[in-house]
Amino acid sequence: MRTATSRSPGAALAALAGAQFTVMLATSIVNVALPQIRDGVGLSDNGTTWVVNAYGLAFGALLLAGGRAADLIGRRRVLLTGIAVFGAASLAAGLAASSPALIAARAAQGLGAAAIAPAALALLMELFPPGPGRGRALGVWGAVSGAGGAAGVLFGGVLTQAWGWPWIFYAVALGALLVLVGVAVSVPRTPVTGGGGGGGFDLPGSVAITLALTSLVWGLTTARRSGWTHDSVLGAFAVTAVLAAVFVLVERHHPNPLLPPRLFRAGRVAAGNLLMALLGSVWIALFFFLPLYQQQVLGSSPLVAGLGQLPLAVANMLGSTLAPRIARRIGATATVTTALLVEAAGLLWLSRISADGGYLTDVLGPSTLIGLGLSIAFVQLTALSVEGVTGQDAGLAGGLVNTTRQVGGAIGLAVLATLAGTTTAGAAGHQPHLEALTAGYRMAFGISSAVLAATAALTLLLDRALHDALTSWLAALKARAEQAD
Numbered sequence: 001m002r003t004a005t006s007r008s009p010g011a012a013l014a015a016l017a018g019a020q021f022t023v024m025l026a027t028s029i030v031n032v033a034l035p036q037i038r039d040g041v042g043l044s045d046n047g048t049t050w051v052v053n054a055y056g057l058a059f060g061a062l063l064l065a066g067g068r069a070a071d072l073i074g075r076r077r078v079l080l081t082g083i084a085v086f087g088a089a090s091l092a093a094g095l096a097a098s099s100p101a102l103i104a105a106r107a108a109q110g111l112g113a114a115a116i117a118p119a120a121l122a123l124l125m126e127l128f129p130p131g132p133g134r135g136r137a138l139g140v141w142g143a144v145s146g147a148g149g150a151a152g153v154l155f156g157g158v159l160t161q162a163w164g165w166p167w168i169f170y171a172v173a174l175g176a177l178l179v180l181v182g183v184a185v186s187v188p189r190t191p192v193t194g195g196g197g198g199g200g201f202d203l204p205g206s207v208a209i210t211l212a213l214t215s216l217v218w219g220l221t222t223a224r225r226s227g228w229t230h231d232s233v234l235g236a237f238a239v240t241a242v243l244a245a246v247f248v249l250v251e252r253h254h255p256n257p258l259l260p261p262r263l264f265r266a267g268r269v270a271a272g273n274l275l276m277a278l279l280g281s282v283w284i285a286l287f288f289f290l291p292l293y294q295q296q297v298l299g300s301s302p303l304v305a306g307l308g309q310l311p312l313a314v315a316n317m318l319g320s321t322l323a324p325r326i327a328r329r330i331g332a333t334a335t336v337t338t339a340l341l342v343e344a345a346g347l348l349w350l351s352r353i354s355a356d357g358g359y360l361t362d363v364l365g366p367s368t369l370i371g372l373g374l375s376i377a378f379v380q381l382t383a384l385s386v387e388g389v390t391g392q393d394a395g396l397a398g399g400l401v402n403t404t405r406q407v408g409g410a411i412g413l414a415v416l417a418t419l420a421g422t423t424t425a426g427a428a429g430h431q432p433h434l435e436a437l438t439a440g441y442r443m444a445f446g447i448s449s450a451v452l453a454a455t456a457a458l459t460l461l462l463d464r465a466l467h468d469a470l471t472s473w474l475a476a477l478k479a480r481a482e483q484a485d
Contacts (some may be wrong), residue, residue: 009133024149123384124137138323154307154309157305273400280457419447
């Protein structure tokens with residue numbers, strides 16, 4: 001067996017980036033094909049929503065457990081297992097002949113993705129030590145992450161129109177097979193860190209936080225359909241609060257907690273994850289609302305709507321390539337702040353769309369700005385979220401930053417979809433249907449812009465000095481609590 005040093009870092013990076021690309025691709029590839037999927041397997045409106053939600057729920061809820069398992073069992077082993085599960089589930093989704101089978105396959109895809117994302121990021125951190133090399137590697141990571149979302153819309157439109165909706169899943173399964181081979185050949189085995197602290201895997205904590213996140217995401221997605229005050233939604237939030245409290249109690253007494261305090265004392269992990277959650281809150285919503293506007297208002301076919309994402313994807317890849325260079329010149333904080341403001345400007349521009357507009361006048365310019373800002377912000381926030389993390393916690397750090405992005409995205413999409421729906425319903429009484437739809441989308445894009453502008457301001461507040469003060473304050477509180485016990 002060859003050692004880590006005898007294998008090509010470039011080939012390993014390509015394989016790991018390919019793994020991340022497939023995960024992000026599966027997040028958005030179904031969006032433009034939902035009408036065809038609904039007709040193909042006889043889905044209700046609620047069932048159609050769960051084609052999207054089943055993947056996101058399983059993915060977001062299991063990421064922390066997947067990250068810790070990677071640290072304890074071995075990152076390469078967990079990554080290969082996750083890719084195999086993901087690929088098999090993708091094939092099952094394409095072959096599904098009923099709505100329960102399709103939704104179950106999408107949940108299994110999410111399970112595989114929850115193992116892939118943190119393990120792949122941890123391996124990248126391990127293979128590329130801090131320095132320019134890691135910066136370039138994270139730039140590639142950011143490029144494929146953002147491009148995966150845009151490419152999902154593109155491929156979904158092309159494949160659905162050419163061969164039918166099952167091919168979006170067959171294509172993902174084929175991609176997973178190629179990535180599986182690439183990882184097996186090019187990514188070296190690395191020592192198992194054991195996670196540190198002794199005491200083995202924190203099963204009670206993992207179960208508590210997984211169920212808490214599941215309940216939270218389920219409540220948020222249900223709120224989009226039933227309203228925020230529905231009994232089932234309020235019940236889900238109550239269960240989330242109880243399980244979160246149980247998780248905190250378990251973590252305080254377990255010898256090897258799932259979220260050890262040392263993780264948040266490293267670098268700017270806490271600040272990076274908070275900002276990533278806010279970025280995620282508009283990220284997923286963007287790829288939800290933009291294709292809807294193109295198809296439902298502008299009348300684009302799935303193919304044309306997918307092709308319309310190409311400029312955004314190109315801008316995303318360009319921004320991810322430039323991000324490390326920009327950060328070296330003006331610093332991480334200034335880079336994140338500027339990138340967030342650029343993306344906010346693009347979303348503000350989108351908030352001016354019209355019902356009788358066109359792609360060139362309403363979509364092309366703002367989507368290019370959004371792609372640049374999103375990619376640069378994502379690369380730098382990922383770097384901040386793993387800054388200073390030791391090797392024993394790399395998988396967990398990767399799981400945490402992906403969790404905050406996913407949960408932030410679920411919250412953001414639920415809130416924005418509710419606001420957009422309310423706006424559309426309010427406008428429907430005195431405006432034509434397309435005007436009412438457009439009013440809802442404008443509302444979603446305008447609120448997204450405001451969120452990013454506020455995130456840019458928060459970035460400045462959470463600079464190193466404030467983060468160090470906050471960390472010291474939290475450490476003092478923890479010490480007092482331990483003395484009280």
